[in-house]
Amino acid sequence: MLGELGRLDQSAQDVFGPYEKTLANGRRLSSVSAVLRAPDGEAAALPCVNLDRTPLEQAAAVLSSFCAPTTPRPKPLFEQDWNERVQYIVGAYVRECGRPVERLTRTDRLTLLARLQEAKVFTVRRAGPAVAAALRVSRSTLYGLLAELRTPESRTPRHDPSA
Template sequence: MRPELAPFASVCDGVAQLFQPFVEVVLHDLETETAVHIAGNFSKREIGEPSLLNEIDFRPTERILGPYEKVNWDGRRIKSISIILRDMAGRPIAVLCINADVSHFHAVMQALSAFASVPVDHDRPASLFKEDWHERINEYVRNWTTSRGLIVATLSREQKQQLVRDLSADGAFGGRNAATYISRVLSMGRATVYKYLNQERSEAE
């Protein structure tokens, strides 16, 4: 390795150690067009191999290439970026390539997506949800807040009052202990829930 490239080798080692085992860093010498340093090697490349910079459409006038996607020898998906290194006169002398193995993260994303999704051809069992007023209240509150761009935890007193009235109009208080459950959902006392209901009835009269 040429002396002027030696400091960059330490940068390669540091980046690879910080993100191991997911990152490989390769330093290419533009003078010899070979790989002169490899840290965190998972591509099975070797020191002295041809750099093959044409694979990343290298142009000497550029400073940063990417990010772009590659495929490792074993089929893993690699996210890469290449940095053009220059001397004090601005002449390109090397290319530092950072290769991140993102296959593990894609696998995690797919697993989470599969776990969180519900098959479209599977309806909720009618026997389970027919009398589940808890579920009906939960869905009503979710739809009510979502349609208004709100979240339950930050509802104002006036918004809670309106929600209680709307729940009442929809028959949500027909279930046994429904008022108690609604008070817990809205983080308010049961007496306050009844107060809002009584106000609604008084106004109706």
């Protein structure tokens, strides 16, 4: 093949690829070839690097299987797992509103806490720190939001008669 390369124009492309090659056994390779030239510009060597794509394709198949539609979560495994319930509710809300948990507004957090309260997450001892971690807020911020949620009148501005 080097004889054929000798006929290449010196200004021609010297690196080819990545391009696909297929072996007789059906395995696919990704290949890159480069023309190495002598000081006079003539083609002197043609190294070719081949990468067997089989392991990469197998890994891609495994990864894509995790992205495929799944069966519903098995209820007996998760109905008593309050921490999993927290993660599930927070994750669903984040997907619903299209913002990461760090960018949730105060109203978003109150809505989310109402959903967690409805799911009876706060009846579990030590749920507060886990919820605060899931929401990426401090415990004091969490307890302040919970107090606000539990006393709706504190959310509406009061009319000050002296004003």
